[in-house]
Amino acid sequence: MNPLGLNDPTLFVQQAYVGGRWTDASGGQTLDVDNPYSGAIIGSVPDCGRDDTSDAIAAADLAFRNWRARPAAERAALLERWHALIIDNAPDLARVMTAEQGKPLAEAEGEVRYGASFVKWFAEEARRISGFTVPAPTADRRIMMMKEAVGVTAAITPWNFPNAMITRKAAPALAAGCTIVVKPSELTPFSALALAVLAERAGFPKGVISVVTGRPEAIGAMLTESATVRKISFTGSTRVGAMLMQQSSATLKRLSLELGGNAPFIVFDDADIDLAVNGVIASKFRNAGQTCVCANRILVQDGIYDRFAERLIEAVARLRVGDGFAADSTIGPLINAAAVAKVRVHVNDALEKGGTLLTPAEADKGGGRIVSPVIVGNATTAMLLANEETFGPVAPLFRFHAESEAIHIANATPYGLAAYFYTRDLNRSWRVAEQLEFGMVGLNTGSISMEVAPFGGVKQSGTGREGGTLGIEEYLEIKSFHIAGLDAVY
Secondary structure, eight states: OOTTOOSSGGGOOOSEEETTEEEOOTTOOEEEEEOTTTOOEEEEEEOOOHHHHHHHHHHHHHHHHHHHHSOHHHHHHHHHHHHHHHHHTHHHHHHHHHHHHOOOHHHHHHHHHHHHHHHHHHHHHHTTOOOEEEOOSSTTOEEEEEEEEOOEEEEEOOSSSTTHHHHHHHHHHHHHTOEEEEEOOTTSOHHHHHHHHHHHHHTOOTTTEEEOOSOHHHHHHHHHHOSSEEEEEEESOHHHHHHHHHHHGGGTOEEEEEOOOOEEEEEOTTSOHHHHHHHHHHHHSGGGGOOTTSEEEEEEETTTHHHHHHHHHHHHHTOOBSOTTSTTOSBOOOSSHHHHHHHHHHHHHHHHTTOEEOSOOOOOOTTTTOOOOEEEEEEOTTSHHHHSOOOSSEEEEEEEOSHHHHHHHHHOSSEESEEEEEOSOHHHHHHHHHHOOSSEEEESOSOOOOTTSOBOOEETTEEOOBSTTTGGGGGEEEEEEEEOOOOOOO
16 A cells, blocks of 8 residues: 555654564554645544553663764764665655645755755764863862753744654754654644654664654653653644743753744835745745745835835745645645644635735635635734734735834844844845844745754744754753862973
8 A cells, every 4th residue: 555655665664663673652552644735535543642652762771871972973963864864765755744744846845955964963963972180279179161961952843844743843952962752733744653663764763753642632741740751842822832942841851943924924115025025925925824934924114115025926926835745836724623623714704804915816626625825915913814824825015114113123022033124225134134033044045944953933923943053952951070189290
């Protein structure tokens, strides 16, 4: 059987991966996974619970002793092997992702390659973990700062980027000498399991990587309660992130939390309009708007508002919405009916509060989970879409007059993940960048996610950074090593 048309059908696995074994849930329960476009069931995975998660944690703990002791070069070599296998199998991994998540095939393959870039980056960073010395207060003493792996870690990953959100967490953990238990979204587990197949082929020892599939309640509770798990990395909503922080408080775990966003996208009068429109298309409509860093509020200075709106309408008209496997699709379905309902609520609320629909309303397709791109004009801060993540292909246009007004609107949110602005004024570039209260800011670009730069937010968008040189530090502890009783030489 090869329902997804893979070159290598063995990448489609319907079992969890615990301690180097492919296994079913201990209670025999399963969860069906469907295709968001057609609604058809593509397979099922074990609905693991506390006992299965406990087994994965125990296996990770057992493997940690040996894994952390391996030379960094050996860990790096295994990561390099994993990276090569991911690249070699990118077309198949993309097909798995499109089947379970819905994004267009080309976009899915782009994510696979983006995800692989983290494995490559942290393979190289593994060789660069180094401590330092501190001048001692007395001549008979030396003080060294040693960096050591945190221990057993866990990754709880979302459905919107089912490949890259795993590699962005697992690669630095493994490079640092940690072991990891991955809990993928129950909506998109097959991408995680395919990565586990390739990790096994790469030669990672048993227990170093486990993938526990199923609903989040029992698995998450076990991960947070366990004193063996020393760190959790989570990408998802602020509500769940706060809950994980609370549940982890008893064991004082380290946490990396990449949470909700409400990204402003500011276009000043002196901006290159075509560049800004392209930035909106890249930021707002990628993954059907289902990204935490996508432009949620598009603020356009009144001097170019009408011209910008016209160009954006033209660009959006060129987008093609449909099945992710269709060659001409540029936007796929939303993940489920709840996501569609939220988009409808936001659009209807905006129209009731004076917004105008600048794009033609189109009938839903694809089993009701396809939503055509929407541009809402005359948006105001009183609307729901100004205060909540829409997580769909809705672009609201806010008009502003003065720079200070744009900064105020942009910062008037409890979230602080990503922000974007467009200007050709060098002075304004520095002025605005320094005033925006966000962990990541893009100037004249709608793309800020890459393996070489740290990714993360401030305020209620979370804590910690992934990627870049800081990414591996999240998985390392500092140990002060004091050596005394040495001969003093003057």
